[in-house]
Amino acid sequence: MAPWLAQALPPAVVLVSTLAALVIFVAGEAHQRLRIWVNLIAATIKLLLVVWIGLAVLAGNTFMFRFELLPGLELILHADALSILFASLSAVLWLVTTVYAIAYLERSPNRARFFGFFSLCVSATMGIAMAGNLMTLFIFYELLTLTTWPLVVHNGTPEALAAGRSYLRYTLTGGVVLLVAMAWLYGLAGNVEFTPGGFLAPLVAEHRIALSVIFAMLVAGFGIKAALIPLHGWLPKAMVAPAPVSALLHAVAVVKAGAFGIIRTVEDVYGLELVAELGMRIPLIAVAAWTIIIGSLLALREHELKRRLAYSTVSQVSYIVLGIAVGGLLATSGGMVHLVHQGLMKVTLFFCAGIYGLLLGVSRIDQLDGLGRRMPWVSTAFTIAALGMIGVPPVVGFVSKWYLASGALAADVPWVVGVLIASALLNAAYFLPLIRRLWLTEGGALAEMPIEIGALSRLALVASAVATAALTVVLGMLAAHPLSPLSWVLEIASGYAPW
Amino acid sequence: MSGEVVFVLAAAAIFGLGVHGLLTAGHIMRKLLALNLMLSAVFLLLIVVPARIDGLPDPVPQALVLTGIVIAVSTTAFALALMVRLFRRQGHAAIHPDVDPRMLGHVTGRTSAGPQEEHDRGSGSR
Amino acid sequence: MNPAVLLVGLVFIPLVAALVAVILPVRFRRPVALLGALAWPLLLVPLSIAVARDQTLTLVFGGWTPPLGIGWRLDALGLVLLWVHALAGIAALPGAWHRFGPKVVAAAPFWPLWLILSTGVNAALLAADLFNLYVSLELTTLAAVALIATDDGIAALTAAMRYLLLGVLGSLMYVLGVGLVYAQTGSLAMDQADAAAIRDVALVLMLTGLMVKAAIFPLHVWLPHAYGNAPGPVAAIMSAVVGKVALVALWRIWFQTAADPPDLLADLLGLVGAVAIVYGALAAYMQPRLKMVIAWSSISQFGFLMLLLPLASQTAFQGAGFHLLAHGLAKAAMFLAAANIVTVLGSDSIRHLPGLDKRMPLEAFTLALGGVTLIGLPPSGGFTGKWMLLTAAWEQQGWFWLVLIALSGLMSAAYVFRILALTCFHPARRAVHELHARPPKITSLAALLLALLAVIIGLYPHPALELLGRGLPGGAS
């Protein structure tokens, strides 16, 4: 591959959607057709680019873009297997979510603003995926905060504004914590790129405590977006945003960015061995386990559909952290692959919840009665994704759980299996009643809302939900296929696993 | 007690008086007078303090004071003009510690929401 | 030719233009002033090249050496601020041009005053001796007060008067200090050979006087009303440079004249800055008017810049200098946008802001970009400055400063996002209905470009950092 191409592609992946955002902002509200095309074309191009890079990485090419931001502080965009994992997830789901969002917001105001920030948000996510050092990751992480906030408050209702405030409070504080941690870390270690297995080991003799504190701060900073309890408070409130935003927040961008940051911290900055040596591994596992359980319990308490889904995210995203912290080939793979799997399942759930809300005005759980018959496709998609969350094979959730649990045993933390099982039971406890209501309870006298949405849009909405649901099943059924996320992740994890 | 010290003390006293006047006087005119008093004190000090032991006058402070006088004159003139403008607009020549009255709108005894919410909800009134 | 000769132009082009403008009939003042205001920034290009090569340029007039003669010198910090001045000034011109047309009464004094302000600022930045600095600062203050008074409202006049009185008090304290310095050392030069002697009363008087001018909390009381009530372009240029000129002078005196000030004093001044950061942000968050929010934000940011004193390292200087640059650009852009908003809505009460993003998208965008810089989110100029200061704090194990610097962004975020939420995302329930004529688009674009620049310098900060990295203000290291 030509050197200039190896340099240009990573920023290109990031900039594609920035460009789209610019066009959308400049074109303004009126040019709907242009906006749709720009959105779709940019999403497709981005997907193709990611696939291209992915195949090239598979073939052994390296991609590296460097830019000296400050003296001794570089902006590095690179593409390793882990980047590709996250990038391809974002690219695929961006395409689907764009289709969904176009249909979802067919008649609503302020679409230019919405789609502009939507694209910027994906830009930031791509930047996070491609980041080659902590600083780059941080920069895009903050950009992500900035670009998602307009989406969260998009509706402009008092609740939305309150949610936006809460979101900012949490994420900006997280950013500050990260900033301090990074200033400290850069001071100690200088400007170092992500290195599989970490690069801090030489410092441990001298700066043991400092490294521990920095690690805790980094995890806390990223943990706010990853919604580790008790840093999760913003996530359920952010539910007031339009459904595509929730889907994006929960599946692609924000919480995933946090989880991805933790992955990078643990694997590429510290290295799990060092984390264990600092005595931070078990606490990290404990935090993740605690989040998994408490998140599920909180979800059980909610009667608002999207809020329940939100708490479910809180719980599920911690699987990723759990897998990374447990370590070893199996658990690391389980955690990383959950990045993709949880994304697919959760995006489906939110798509469906959005469709129910938009077309039927359904927001509470007790309004779900009998919807299976009225919207069989959507409800089937919802059911599949929910079952996947519980971990029912052959949906992808099972694959994650399988690897996580067996990895926990292999890494000699058997109690984690108990956590996973408890979580699966709790998941069942809060998802199965929904499924029962959908299919087995007679519908109430819920009047159909006057649907102001065209047939094509309706089709797009349903199709996106069905597509992602189908993907969850297909990826689960073909988990062992050499091109599946699982195989990809196993490849990555074999480079990391210290035990 | 040498002569210098007397001058310095005098200058300090005049400066202090000026400051007092500048801060506490009600009418702007008085404030400006106090200001000029302070200027005089400064000039006095500038002339006295750098005086060399050998008794020869140092030209630099004198040049400085000359410049200072120019500035003082222009400042006073400008301040007077401003005072006149203010007098014409508000009918008297004094300045008030007027915090923006709209800020009071925040603090109507509301119990349920913060000031910002008040703005958000559109029910704010003074 | 010695490039230092060009320094003359920086001061004399606006001065001469001002004189010419005063002489000419009112309707010619505007174009003359425009020429003058556009001409002197052209000199910055060769000057930048020269400074990049020679570090500092020194010019002594007519063979008279200081202390009697007048000497000018241009260093990196001065150059940076000159650029801010130039850029903010040029960006403010369209708005001023539109607002102070020949039929407006206030236009007659406005244009000459505008040029005199430029003269004063440039001279203050070039001043190589303490007294010269006093004269320039006084000129700047007077011009600024007069410009504020062009608004002619009671609020503006009162604010101007208060600014004038307190400013003069500050200058007098400063000049007292200068006198004492001269008495102690027999020199007025800023880079004192016998720096150790500059202590106590002299130093404290100068510092206090300059702190009043720089509106460092708790000596800030003149600023919010002055900026908040000044005409838009005036507020822009004032927030961009006028306060900062005094701050730069303070830095120079600190590092240059009083080369080895006690650490305790530095810590105290840093602490004052810390309180300013918090207090300013808090007050900004509670303001009911957009311009007041922006003005209070300046108080917070000036406090931030005070942190250079306790940190006092090359990295910290780079950070603070860069923050000066980014903040100047962003703040000017925000004031210009606010000016347009006032023009169109007839008010800048934040209650009238909802729906702004549809009526005035460029202004909303400008506010957003400027806000991002103020918060110091990456990648913006504000972030670069913040990061350098953080690094400096780390290098000295100054944990308190480190945490403070990190938290300052959070506090800025509170007021910035409050404004953004109101402007862009609030349902337009209470928005005003009658809109005034929109100022020409170029005014909006100028503000936007300035805000964009504030962000872009964060992506390519090397030239500025390179310049600032050569030594503390005035060449001390």
Next chain:
Amino acid sequence: MVTLLANGLPVLAPIVVAALLARPGRIRAAAIAAAPWLPLLLFFPLLLHRPSALSFALLELRLGADPVSAPLIVLCGVAWSLAGWFAAARVRRDRVLFWSGWLISLAGIALALLAQDVAGFYAGYSALSLASWLLIIHARSEAARRAGRVYLVLALVGEMAVFAGIVAIASEAGNAVLAELVDGTCAAPGWHWLILAGFAVKMGILPLHLWLPLAHPVAPVPASAILSGVIVKAGLLGWLRLVPPGAGGSELFGPALLALGMLTAFAGVALGLAQRRVKVVLAYSTISQMGLVLAAYAALLMAPASFEALLPWLGVLILHHGLNKAALFLACGCAPGRSVLRGVLVALPALAIAAAPLTTGMLAKTGLKAMLGEAGVGYGWTLVLSLSSTATALLLWHFWRLVRQEREYRTAHPAWVAMTVAGLILPWAWAVTHGLDLHLAGALWPAAWPLALAAALIASRRLLAPKLEIDVPAGDLVVVLEKAAAGLGAATRRIAGSGHFQIPNLYPVHVRLTRALLWLERKMTSLPVAGLLILGLGGLLWLVARLADF
């Protein structure tokens, strides 16, 4: 390709047909018409007997029939088809729901039967578990909902226990091939208990039997038939698959399991005798019989060496109980009290279950005794085994009396007859084709005396205690547990409701702060204060500077 098709089709076909149900009209009708006969596809892999590996699917899926699953495949193919035939005629309400549950269960059990790897097996098993829930709640009555709830909770908990055990295997060996587990490569014994307990839920082993007596009465008749006849046996398959005789240390807990099995056998009868509804009685009978199956499994654990040899006997046991129990359940839907012929058709499988001489039950008992003999347990256990026949006979007598009262008009469906006949023949055929030593003559007396004893007991009970009526609610322990759970829930709600945690409202602070700031600003803006501040700060700086000098 053919192999793959033959192995994969029994799993895929039901899913495809289930998907077709979504289209109303002719397609749905065709799907329902085809559905009953899909289980027959299972015979392809059985006959082919050649496994195939799908390295891309799931976690490297392997499919194929083997001797362990063979009897279950036969049972499933026959019983599920006949019950399906019955269901096609009888189930009228909510057909889509019923048939999707039916077909997904079928796909699940097919996968569980054919999978040769751990993950595949688990996938099939859990699909089966969840989908059979749909069959249980089909009636949508309050009782059905309750039964569904209890079933689901138990099934999920059981499944999670299995999952824990499975990942213990996976952590050692990845997605292990089942056949390799026999060599003892599986996880530590602690995990075995979890696996055993998890599958025991499906089997209805005491005390995890709670769902059976609730579920069977509410499920449609054909669904009960397969639940009781086939699906419960999936638990046995799980045991055999994941804790095969010979797996590390498994022989240690043979005796305990044997005792538990026998206890379940008698307890099932005792609880069943106290029931008043036909299908509940049958459910308890199933529990009791599963206790015997557990005993058989325990015996195999204790004699791992002769596992291969005893496997056909296990097949007889499975086929015997599965078909006969299915026949009895189908009988419940055919008004057996209406004619003598129908009475005979009910009596035949009932006698078989009670292990009357010359029935398949006798054959099964012979097999059990053979197993116990191989296991080397004492004669006492054989006696207990015989006594269990007496107990079963008592229970089935109870059943007979109840079922004869069912005479509301219903046509007898040919599927019932076919099932009964299959129950009579297939176990014999299995025994013969596998060349088992039947000991017919020697088995007659051991089979006869327990029955005689039972008859004597029945007769004497009429004499001794005619009034004795014990009433145990269906599901026994469930009632207690439900009450406890309700109490706990109420208590939690009380606690949670009283001191509801609330974040303090920050507004007053906010207002106070604003007021304070306002006041401060007003003060500071006035010139005297401002000046004082200037002077004060200057003074402070001076003081500090002086201090620093010293």
